[in-house]
Amino acid sequence: MSTLGFVMMCHTALDRAAEVARHWAERDCPVVVHLDKRVETAKSDWLRRELGDLDNVRFCKRHRCEWGTWSLVRASQTASEMMLESFPGVRHVYLASGSCLPLRPVDELRAYLAARPMTDFIESVTIRDVDWTVDGLNTERFQLRFPFSWKRHRFLFDRYVELQRAIGFRRKVPEGVLPHLGSQWWCLSRQTLSAILHDPMRKEFDRYFKRVWIPDESYYQTLVRNYSRKIESRSLTLSKFDFQGKPHVFYDDHLHLLRRSDCFVARKIWPKADRLYRTFLSDQDANTRLAEPTPGKIDRVFAKALERRTRGRPGLYMQSRFPNNDWENGKTAAQYSVFQGFNDLFLDFEPWLSRRLGTPVHGKLFDRKRVRFAGDADTYAGCLSAAPLLRDYNPERFLTNLIWNTRGERQVFMFGPQDNQRPGAFMASDSNAQISVITGAWAVRLFTANRNFGDIRTEAARLQRHEVDFVNTLRDVRSRAEIRIWSLAEFLEEPMENLQRILDAIEGAQASRLTEAPKMANLGGLPTFLQNLKNQGMNPFAVGDFPQEGVAPLPTAAASRPYLVR
């Protein structure tokens, strides 16, 4: 006895629809086919001939169907009425489309339903609690009127919605209608379905839903609440939607995913997915197991796709992801550290830091003469070139590329007022950047340089101007980097503690305290040098308040005072 009937809504890929209809009909499930009226006569005749030998396949009156309109509900009503009348043995009616594919043997579905004879499987979610849609028309679908086609007359559709909003138009929702939404693919018991179709109020309900937006997602989903004794609010059809509200399509390479999902029917299948159709329409080993559908795995795949499309991978700039300013979800792919002035003050800062962090440490990446990659390499991760002009052609992209190419390995590099200053603003605005600056440290290098004092004076002025600009950028309210700024004099008050603080903030760096100190440049005579600069009319204020009599001696490794670990 046939207890399960399928209502099929077809409009394209009729050859596949015919295959599926035949599959069900031959396994003793009556099928009522609704064929979109827009399908050409030749094609519909072909379908009738193709299925003509099956006496439990019927064709119902055809309606002209358009997405998002009442016509789809009308079609399913007509087909369901025919199903209930023509096949009195049918206990459950399953609404499917021409691009559905059964994933499990019909017997398993029949057994599953027989074990739950009075249950209605229809996703039905109240709109008060859950945002269902992606297009923003949530409660408004039930309160406004939608006489214009969204697909063909988008402009009129939008304007009319705006107009109704502007004048505060609200439709009256009929008595007994509590709006619910859900997937349009359902499986209802004869009792519930006939109650909906034979309701004395049906005319009024129909009139109301005719002007609701996408009624096929709300008509049955709402009315079923009035009659059903037991609602399982989920669809037996596996059907996923993307962010545009368009169904995801399954291809041959989804075979294993579909198999493991234990869902009964999947939608939508690409018509040319030969392997899927061949596999699932062959007689599978029907082992009347009553496994519950578990679409979780497929959900995850599609949730990932959605995330990729809407949020993307942070820090990636490429041909199909080029975010506007502040829409990057992270300007770079990972955290990185920038040190300014440290390699002037300490003689062996880079090798020391590299040993301390256990990662390669770059020199000045934005050096005018050459990109100073770790190990002074000609190329680096991702084949980044050390050619300075190539880098300066687009320094921000150079930096984002480097961080992207070395995901999983923290990048640390030196920066200085001698370098190309353009990426400074970008780094300041990047929350992944950790920027530590000792202002005025350039004086240490100049102080030891073998150059004419006149040149040194000019150079000092230039560097100081660059540095002040950079520091101002860093102190701007819009900067989002983790920033530490000392003047040289401030830093020297407790150099090791300051260094330790930076390292503590680097995630993943060993928590141990500093045992080996980097070697500091000899600062004897620096105060005199600074005074000379001042005497020449160039005030090196970035250096800070440098004591005239000289600096306190730097603690050596052996004598380093105990550092308090929090």
Added chain:
Amino acid sequence: MKAVRRYGLRLERKRFLVRAWRKFRTLEEIVNRTDAIRDGDVLCFCTLRNEKIRLKYFLEYYRDRGVRHFLFVDNDSGDGTREHLTEQPDCSVWWTEDSYKRSRFGMDWMNRLLWLYGSRHWCLTVDPDEFLVYPFSDTRPLPALTDWLDASSIKSFGAMLLDMYPKGPITAQPYREGQNPFDIACWFDSGNYSVTRNWDYGNLWIQGGPRARAFFPDTPERAPALNKTPLVNWRKNYAYASSTHMLLPRGLNHVYDEWGGEKASGVLLHAKFLDTFTAKAAEELKRREHYAASAEYKAYAEILRENPDFWTKWSEKYINWRQLEILGLMSKGNWA
């Protein structure tokens, strides 16, 4: 964008279309099998010259992926290219001796063929050394992609040009006819591309890769553009503006997302750096039929004398599209 500028672009597009019609008149139809084109077929458009050695693999590659018809313009080949193509049942061939340069590097011919035969089809416009890789290209044919693009109301599909090169001097491993060129040139640069925006046409401007690194380290602005939009659901009012880098109307160039997300995109694997390249570069330099007074080829010729090796220890070896996706060179977007 100002109305004046918009109107300027419209005129420019019209001019391209008229120009295409004018330049096409010198083309001789060798064999026209376009009657065989059916609704929904994916078509391939290509201009070529002396590329016979590549054709076997090229045709095989795209037939496997579901291209149903090829339309070629043969620019005065003397190596049997034309004869070979004429024998193929799914190829239509036009022939010309006209200047490649004065037909805007073949784009006038392509625009005309697209206008004549491409309308309402998904059209792939590629060079014979460009091989399209798109998400799931190992398991899904091109029509799966184009059906999905149609369903998503997407009109054009971007695919960046990715220069592939061998390890060692490029003449070390000679290419045999029918061979997969990426058996030899299987290495690429994964992350040294500069991306900027071209506000006039709305496209992205991508430069970089081994060519920028080896040939243009001091003049990066002259490095060749790598952004391409080779796959378009063609309409009669469309025109390629500059190679397949830019299209008009401008909306077709918008193959990237601006709000943080990723649109689906592919990669054109570029099999330029094979042993055939040295001969080609020498010939092209003599013909002077290439872009910007063949500046690109001048730069090549100098360095090619030293038989360069593009390979570095950071080069990536090509495996499949998933690798390219992980590296961030292409994206599946929300196609799953």
